[in-house]
Amino acid sequence: MTESVWFGKPKSGGGQHPGLSRELIVRKAVEMLDEHGLGALSMRKLAAQLGAAPMSLYWHVPTKDALLELALDHPFSELEPVDEGVTWDVAARGLMHSMRMIALRHPWWVKLVGSYMTVGPNAVAMADGMLKVMRDAGMSVVEASRSSSALSSFVIGFVGAEVNFNANGAVDQIDVSKLHSLYAEKFPYYAETMAEAELWSVDKQFDFGLECVVAGIRASVGALR
């Protein structure tokens, strides 16, 4: 969290061969999370991958939760910066698509977003960028805040479900299809939807929702440059 403390206090003085560092640990953690998922990451395994003893990590990181909070901020750096001079809705679409891509690349990331406060430098940089675009478009502080909240709420909710489906949906498919036939007469509208749903494009579903929010913002907010 407080990365600045590190840079502000190099703490001159002696020491054993460092070999380990917070950045190195976080990077390896992200790598392992990408490969084997959230449930497979333990301090012991992480230490093993780093060729260190488990407890050695605790010198650089106070707790596993803190480590995850640091890891959570990492993928935010993959966000493509907004182009200069585009309208707020174009910038918003770009950022939100970028967020979705991050989530699909790092499935663990979505779950962590809902479990920790996202106040890391990269996350805040993104929020700041989004807010800037909207303020520049003429929105008030409240309008900009609420608009970006609406956008990112939708995206996080959507990709949360999407990632979850990618992980569990395929595995439980047999059970799910059984369930659907059970529910068929009791929940006809649900059944009707599920019967067709496999053919639809998830990308278009995402774009539909995103467009809804964008259109809604445009309609709800007053003067837009």
Place this chain on the structure above:
Amino acid sequence: MTESVWFGKPKSGGGQHPGLSRELIVRKAVEMLDEHGLGALSMRKLAAQLGAAPMSLYWHVPTKDALLELALDHPFSELEPVDEGVTWDVAARGLMHSMRMIALRHPWWVKLVGSYMTVGPNAVAMADGMLKVMRDAGMSVVEASRSSSALSSFVIGFVGAEVNFNANGAVDQIDVSKLHSLYAEKFPYYAETMAEAELWSVDKQFDFGLECVVAGIRASVGALR
């Protein structure tokens, strides 16, 4: 998940005094989750609360994950049914507000929504109700599906952040305010927002986003009765 299997196979025959049952276990689990949160629930503690040995639970429930999946479906039953004869947007607003209330009552619920497939009877009943309203309003199957997806994605994303903030925001407030002063000159728009944000109503923020999605749906969908 397959509650029907239970009712379909009463399996006549002798047996020891039951004293325990899946429904009882799930109910107690929900109760403990409400009281102490997701991290505080263990099979051992749950068994203790039920006056049983830890392993006794495993006769009624195959695994802890399955138990959580059952618990996840439980709060969906608290949804207030949609009134007959209202327009789709009124029904949608009602259901989404109802969902938010569930999330605020059961903070653990939001996190589980993102971790398990929500195909329990109560969850499906809600989805079916939402879809019915929209189909009756003249939407096509795809339109109804995408609209309700957009709505619930927003709500889940929003309440996820809200619940997360309620849990962690207050605790880390000192650190967060420190951070904000650190970020002040680097992220002016973010800082500008945070300086005012405390005064705003979360309810209004939610309503703003919800209204965006509703308006967006109305604009994007063709014939609406």
Place this chain on the structure above:
DNA sequence: TCCGTTCTCGTACGGTGTAAGTTGCTCGTA
């Protein structure tokens, strides 16, 4: 009476996060 079924329980294993204390290295200084 005996058997089969249903349910509960005791034991044990491998795994987890991490508190506490120990060791050894490298340095600035004397």
Place this chain on the structure above:
DNA sequence: TACGAGCAACTTACACCGTACGAGAACGGA
């Protein structure tokens, strides 16, 4: 050159977790 100071890694140990396995208790039907 010798020496404390401090940093960074390691070892040990504890409490707790989910749950595989198997034994045994209570019941209904034959």
